Amino acid sequence: MKPLLLSLALLTTEPVHAAINVAVASNFKQTLSEIATLYQRQNEQVILISSASTGTLYNQITHGAPFDLFLSADSERAKLIEASPQGVSGSRFTYANGRLAFWVRNGAAINQQTLLDYKGRLAIANPQLAPYGLAAKQTLLYLHLWEKFSYVQGANISQTYQFIDSGNIDAGFVAYSLLLQHKQNKQTSYYLIPDRWHAPIEQQGVLLANSTQKVKVQQFIDYLRSDSIQLLIHEKGYL
Secondary structure (H helix, E strand, C coil), X not given: CHHHHHHHHHHHHCCCCCCEEEEEEHHHHHHHHHHHHHHHHHHCCCEEEEEEXXXXXXXXXXXXXXXXXXXXXXXXXXXXXXXXXXXXXXCCEEEEEECXXXXXXCCCCCCHHHHHHCCXXXXXXXXXXXXXXXXXXXXXXXXXXXXXXXXXXXXXHHHXXXXXXXXXXXXXXXXXXXXXXXXXXXXXXXXXXXXXXXXXXXXXXXXXXXXXXHHHHHHHHHHHCCHHHHHHHHHCCCC
């Protein structure tokens, strides 16, 4: 009986579902974590999350990183992956549209004029790696302010947020969703950048060709695109 009991024990401890590995842009990490928790409760499906700048994740995927799903912070790199051997043709989808904010950590009544009059260094995400950094640069170019400032660049938008939150830099451009995640940020301490000042931050995902569980990944994609989850994403600061 003992060998039989041992065999049964091994069977019952084996995971029911292999984990889905998701590469996600840093701005969406916290929101995805909440969504993944909800999904696991409903489907007993573990979602493993790896987060970095979109550019960094793109480079990892093109070099064979073993992800099942890529959630980019832009449409450009999602299109490139979809068109490459690493992506599944026709799988690209929009899961969120990002919003950019100008944040002054100890500011009050922040508005457009605050940005126009601001003096000092600004924190932005690296425009070559992070779509929110590119949107920040486009905004400053639109306002003819790009040459006015010196910059401290974060590798991704989460690091950029930390530069300001830590007090190392007084102000900069961050994802609106990151401001909403931290309750201490008063509504008057940031200014939402008008969408017309930069290219849309259309955050798209794509199923990856190396995934060995494409059906399960597609089920999670369908969940991300469902009305209830899209409402949750909207409440987190996305359009």
